Amino acid sequence: MKIRGFEVVTSYEGQGINLPQRATHQAAGYDFEAAADVTIPSIWKQWFSRRVGDETQLQKKIKPVLVPTGIKSYMGEDEFLQLANRSSNPLKRFLVLSNGIGVIDSDYYNNPGNEGHIMFQFTNFGLTDLTIKKGEKIGQGIFLPFLKADQDQSLSQRTGGFGSSDAV
Structure with a gap:
């Protein structure tokens, strides 16, 4: 009987994705790795390179970057990751x-929108762009x-993937 844990998302099977593990016996968090190379642009570089009057375009460009992990997680109904x-x-x-x-809710697992693929949402406040390489540790769960x-009365059942409960 499965209680809680991690699995590789179907589209990442066979791509060398490691399941999250704790670094030490007393560690609370499971270390997640990036599933692909991802460049996170510097918000300052984008801000200072803008032209006057194009705030709309700038707003579209300066936003968080999702870093895929290739991992999904199952857990008890009254738990979250x-x-x-x-x-x-x-x-x-x-x-x-x-x-x-x-916050990864238990009903995010195997949802129809993206199979429960866990992604980390980053902003780079450094002066230069930063590339995260596949296999680098990026966060903890x-x-x-x-x-x-x-x-308590829940509103509905989850029907989608990342950010899907925003519409509820």
């Missing part, structure tokens, strides 16, 4: 998780329980 940045990313690489933390209010 919290995605956290590596502590060294802001200090050494100028990378921040754009949403602060990520921590399984956590959560509580529900007495009046």
Whole structure:
């Protein structure tokens, strides 16, 4: 019987994707790796290179970049997987998780939109573009329980992938 864990997303099978693991016996987080090379542009470089009057175009360009992991996660109904940045990313690489933390709900697993593919959302506040290489550690996942209010009433069933509950 499976309780909680990780699997490789179907479209990434056979591509050398490693399942997240804890680095030490006492580590709370499971280390996630990038599933592909991804370049994250510097927000400053884009900002200072803009022309006056093209704020709309700039707004479209300066946005977080999704870094794929090739991983999906299953867990109990009253659990979630919290995605956290590596502590060294802001200090050494100028990378921040754009949403602060990520929340992977249990019903995200095998959803019809993207099979539950977990991605990390980064913004690069450094002065130069940064390329993350496939296999580099990019963040951590921590399984956590959560509580529900007495009046809890869920609105609907999940029907899509990344950000799909925004429409609910």
